Amino acid sequence: MLRDVTFGQYYPGNSFVHKMDARIKLILTLLFMVGIFFVKSFVVFGFVTVLLLAIIFVARVPLKSVLKSIKGIIVLLLLTAIINIFFTKGEDGEQPLWSWWKIEIYVAGLKSAAKIFLRLVYLVIGSSVLTLTTTPVDLTHAVESLLKPLRIVKFPVHEFALIMSLTLSFIPSLIEETDRIIRAQKARGADFDTGGLIKRAKAFIPILIPLLVGGFRRAEELANAMNSRCYEGATKRTCMRVMKLSWRDLVGAFVMIAFFTGVFLLYGMSKQWSVDVAWLYY
Amino acid sequence: MEVINLNNVSYYYKAYNDDGTVGSAIGVEGVTLSVNEGAFVALVGHNGCGKSTLAKLLNGLLIPKGGTVTVFGLDTAKKENIFEIRKNVGMVFQNPDNQMVASIVEEDVAFGPENLGVPQKEIVERVNEALEQVGMTEFAKRSPHRLSGGQKQRIAIAGALAIRPKILVLDESTAMLDPQGRKEVLEVAHRLNAQGMTVLLITHFMEEVLDCDQVVVMNNGHVVKIGTPTEIFQDKRLLEDAGLRAPRTAELARALAEAGFDVSVRETDALKLGGDVCRNLQK
Structure with missing residues (x-):
């Protein structure tokens, strides 16, 4: 899906x-x-x-x-x-x-x-x-x-490019997580497909909150991983490409x-x- | 030579109680530990026992609130040492997806050396070498999110290796993987260790501990025992208290010995145990 x-x-x-x-x-x-x-x-x-x-x-x-x-x-x-x-x-x-x-x-x-x-x-x-x-x-x-x-x-400039690059690499895993949350909520009886516009929009709150919380957790883990790999900002960075x-x-x-x-x-x-x-x- | 030294190290987290007050929770307390160059050390304990806190103390992600952590003689509490320490301690975490910086494998591996300011040509060399060490050369141009968990985690190891560390810390790096992925990662870790890398493996899978030189058992933030795998497996009481369980083969060996069979309780290979039992029965 x-x-x-x-x-x-x-x-x-x-x-x-x-x-x-x-x-x-x-x-x-x-x-x-x-x-x-x-x-x-x-x-x-x-x-x-x-x-x-x-x-x-x-x-x-x-x-x-x-x-x-x-x-x-x-x-x-x-x-x-x-x-x-x-x-x-x-x-x-x-x-x-x-x-x-x-x-x-x-x-x-x-x-x-x-x-x-x-x-x-x-x-x-x-x-x-x-x-x-x-x-x-x-x-x-x-x-x-x-x-x-x-x-x-x-x-x-460097930070801007890094944000773009991180966004790109996290989109697939965020999509996967959204998919997982939707299925988990559906399994517990959540209904996303019926009702009016407002009702449907409200139904998405139980998806957005776990996604957001998960996002913060990911961000922290990523920050740790980046720090462990000697990231200290753009000062003396070189580029492979x-x-x-x-x-x-x-x-x-x-x-x-x-x-x-x-x-x-x-x-x-x-x-x-x-x-x-x-x-x-x- | 001693490469890591922890002297009476403590770390406490802030804990937010239900009534709104802020207290503290033990991360680790009074930990004294030393790791020698080239060793393969396993750090075991149940969830929340302080293993990951200890890992984060090793490269200055966390600074001890009490005691000192020194890596190659450098104190992690001194800010000017941190960069040098992180160059020497490669760290791989639990969730492979949350460690990927770039959406192409080779660019992700290059992140470390880029941060060090290594010249472009040498970065390419380092990336190729690191990918070769983990056997992922053919995936260099691929996108990491299409790979299996074990493959992703090998990429993460390559990312750490490209910095050319002397110590590799695997912080529950196998916890999220299937048996095949775990096997892949462990093989890489042992191969690196054979080449002289000091490896610190943090895990709660006791089978992974079998081939280690030294096992450190943690419980509630304290180191409760340090010893060889067989020594640790003997101490059933200790393992139970720590919420762990010896591998089936170790338990089998002990049970056989207790039943009067002439088998070595240190034997952890199921096939050899079987052979021993047969020999006993023939007599």
């Missing part, structure tokens, strides 16, 4: 994208996420689609598992799309496409709804490509490495940066060029 839950959605593989440095992938994903908001026209969205499909193809992750990530935000997608359709007013003088009572739908509304929809979908797809091709452990290391400059302002940049990172970074430089340029110059190459802004 609960045991099947795995954290993260890493899809094991050996592809070009899998082998890229996690730090570079993280930065490029952030670039992609920011860049997507500077895309204004459907033509450029077409380019982004081609880029994403190319990345997914190179990463050799099944398209199905990439698309699965959209399922989680489907409500949000529909909601934003509907709001955009009904609440975007057309430019002055534009006739509504359809109207009834006080509700009017304009072409502009449909367009902006479609764009928001695409942006959110691509945002989720882009980040899921990262999590599909990078192990949570690698991501933790990448975050630690990228946040290192924050040490100057006394941000506890070396992260090396390879030609793949160079190629990947070049492609992404080139693409989004184009996107940013188009965005910045839209005013002068919009007459000459109007098709790019359609």
Whole structure:
């Protein structure tokens, strides 16, 4: 039951994208996420689609598992799309496409709804490509490495990364424990599956309390184990894992940066060029 | 050479009584003990007798409230000694899941040497060596939570070994394991001991005590007897008081001797006992 839950959605593989440095992938994903908001026209969205499909193809992750990530935000997608359709007013003088009572739908509304929809979908797809091709452990290391400059302002980077890493390693055992507690309570007649929302929520208290108490006990044992293994904070710690940049990172970074430089340029110059190459802004 | 010395050590826990007052409960009291280099010492007693308290006193997780604990001549009560002491005393606890720091085996083993500030290349060497010592090399890249209890506990031992300690303390490390897992862990402990490691095995399974050099019996926070396994198994009264029971083979040997058979009461091997009985009957 609960045991099947795995954290993260890493899809094991050996592809070009899998082998890229996690730090570079993280930065490029952030670039992609920011860049997507500077895309204004459907033509450029077409380019982004081609880029994403190319990345997914190179990463050799099944398209199905990439698309699965959209399922989680489907409500949000529909909601934003509907709001955009009904609440975007057309430019002055534009006739509504359809109207009834006080509700009017304009072409502009449909367009902006479609764009928001695409942006959110691509945002989720882009980040899921990262999590599909990078192990949570690698991501933790990448975050630690990228946040290192924050040490100057006394941000506890190492502790932050350690917390992330401990969280990852304790999720499986906590899930197991939850499962065990649920079964123990069920065996004593607890009922989790009937009744209204409040009744069901209340039924979870007998699960949460033992879980919390157990969590504290685990934390103490872990602290003892860590102390016994000479843990004294980040002061002089070294790290076994070396992260090396390879030609793949160079190629990947070049492609992404080139693409989004184009996107940013188009965005910045839209005013002068919009007459000459109007098709790019359609 | 003496590596661990406890001199009249006491430790008390705070106890919160039902009426809201704070009293104290005995952890250990008046314990004097010395362990020699290369020894395999078993510490036995029923639950709550102070075994784990004693273990935690050995590497400065707890500081004695009375008496002194010295490891390689270093006093655990002095803060500046703690790091050096922990480098020399590897400790493995009861629940393997609660000792894992990382979600990949080799990274978990690397945690100790990383803390010591060992250079990256040497960490890799140490991790490989430690995993080899416990026979878990092939699992280096795996996730620990998919392994069996015995395997997890061997990883935990590897994590301690990567620090290259001279003493290994197994604090009820076999208590949560199935017989197969217990066997795996004990084999590793004995192999390490044969290579010169001082091992302190804390347990309540008397079968595990059979192959030890020295057995320390604890009851209610006190050390009640120190001796060889056979000496301890002879003393039925002592074991009963301590809430323990000698292994079946030891009890069998004594019963046979009492019934007039010519068998050694020190014999703990069931097969040899059987042979002795047959020989007696032939006569």
